Amino acid sequence: MDALENHFDLIVIGSGPGGQKAAIGAAKLGKRVAVVERRDHVGGVSLHTGTIPSKTLREAALYLTGLQMRDVYGSSYRLKERITVQDLLARLQHVIGREVEVVRSQLARNQVETVLGAARFAGPHDIEVTDPEGDVVRRLSADKVVIAVGTHPARPANIAFDDVRVVDSDGILEMTEVPRTMVVVGAGVIGIEYASVFAALGTRVTVVEAREKILDFCDSEVVEALKFQLRDLSVTFRLGETVESVDTGSDGTVTTLASGKRVPADCVLYSAGRQGSTDGLDLAAAGLAADKRGRLQVDKQFRTAVEHIYAVGDVIGFPALAATSQEQGRLAAYHAFGEPVSSVLELQPIGIYTIPEISYCGDTEGQLTKAGIPYEVGIARYRELARGQIVGDSYGMLKLLVSTEDRKVLGVHVFGTGATEIIHIGQAIMTTGGTVDHLVDTVFNYPTLSEAYKVAALDATNKMRDVARFDL
Structure with missing residues (x-):
């Protein structure tokens, strides 16, 4: 390919909700756009390990357990007596497969070129795309760049993740059986969502949170109502507690808290923060630097410290929601090419898919x-x-x-x-x-x-x- 074929008005790194909308927004303005994404990750974290999987598992759990209809048909009502992981994951794989095709179709329909591979900067306007072995398969350049790489679960050094007994929110999707007992470390949105899903499935869940409150950005009366419902599903809260260590054995795990409490469980889901997925981008080559959590700072137009490079979605921090990321992507594309645009981001709805x-x-x-x-x-x-x-x-x-x-x-x-x-x-x-x-x-x-x-x-x-x- 010659230099002209490899030059674009806009290159978007990442095809999650923010990346998709940035790419399509620019394409609607008549710009030549490419999206760089790993071969098995079209649709981004949101589709493969984040928003879509957790919400699909939630709906499957609600349907199979009959939980929502027990006030109508009695406390013993249950659609399926023994729910297996296969019951849950069958629906998940179907939804992910369909959504990947939707994303591919939307990008293709808008003449957005999808370049498969991992992206890294070779200069402020230059992008190298590499294969799984790290070899460069294509060199691209662009007038504007949008970084929409998302985040991945943070893994504290003192926790021995084995992806079987001790997992993060990505690893929980690889489970082989529904655990009888579980410890969830971290009572943020992801931790509480998964805690409620597994509690609905009959798992006895213990939630450990260093803060004295869960979801402290929400209405306190609503949070208390949620805690009441979760306790009714046999969820135990250990608030104001930190994890000292997690030990694994053939029979399960033991989580030791700083207070000295020991909580045995079949598995531990560690959900205490996320890290921006910027490590492999070689940001320095573009004149950028991420903070200690791998995140990028942007202005109100989503510009980074380098004027022609923008960033949207979870990689720029709060609120890190798919819906917000989509709007950020659209706005960034319009700002990048001087298109007038308005939005009401300050009145965005926040949705937490607990049960x-x-x-x-x-x-x-x-x-x-x-x-x-x-x-x-x-x-x-x-x-x-x-x-x-x-x-x-x-x-x-x-x-x-x-x-x-x-x-x-x-x-x-x-x-x-x-x-x-x-x-x-x-x-x-x-x-x-x-x-x-x-x-x-x-x-x-x-x-x-x-x-x-x-x-x-x-x-x-x-x-x-x-x-x-x-x-x-």
Whole structure:
């Protein structure tokens, strides 16, 4: 190939959600684009070991255990008595296979060239693509570059991972049997999601977390509701505890905590942080450097310290969500080529696929209190909704936080069935500057879970009316 064939307007390193949208966004602008990705990793971490696998396992667990319908059919209801790993992974492999084809098709349909191999910088504008043996198979150049390589699980040096008894969130997908007991180290999003999935499958789970709270960025009332439900599934929480060591043997593992507690289990899932996958990029050749966690710093336009190189997705840190990464990719591509663009990233919804789900948008009560912003709370409980009874959800809730000054919705917090779906109604209201009165005046389908918005809005406005009457 000559130099012209190997030169692109944009090269994207990584084909996960952020990389895909950056590549397609630039292609829609008429730019010549290439995506570099490892042969067995099209779709990125999100598709192969992250978002899609964990959510697919969650749905398989819910379906096979019949957990969500036990309020309807009784506590002994179960679709399949003995659930095997094969039951879980069969669905997973099907979904991954289909999604890989979707990603390939979308890139090809937009004339984005997919270059298979590992990428590394050979200069600020030059990329070398190597095969699994490290040999250079192609040399590329580009006017602009987007780094979207994602992250991988961090592995502390004092923990002896064997990928059988002691695993990370990648290794858990290679399990050969559903464990009877499990220790989950780390109560972040990934750790709590997997803890709830295995608890639903009947595994007795112990969660160890160095902080005193789990998911401390979420609404505290919602987190307490989640902890109650997980304890009901026999999850034990060891908060404010750190792991001293993990010892393995033929019968399982023993996790020793700094406090001296010893927790035996069939296996340990270590989920205490992630590391940016930048080690193999030779960033120095491009004039870049990652932080100690392998992550890149960017400005509001997602530019790195090198003006023509952008970075998006998990490799730039919080919130490290697939949905956010997609929008970051689109914005980076438009910024790179001077295309006017706007977004409402500051009102992004956060979805946590625990059992039950959590999702929120906007401020928490703690944030509003700290900022000195007066607000009222409106709550709707699923058990009061006909749809809640139909789907067997007696614990779900929706909380609205409403400004008492201009009646705008400041935050929406949902816990329970369909939380990650119905949150978008609240998001739409907030991004358009809507008020609680808009929800009161809107007719919702009946019976639906979305009707919770009207119930919560009425609750908030009734409280505000009572306060106003008192003031008179």
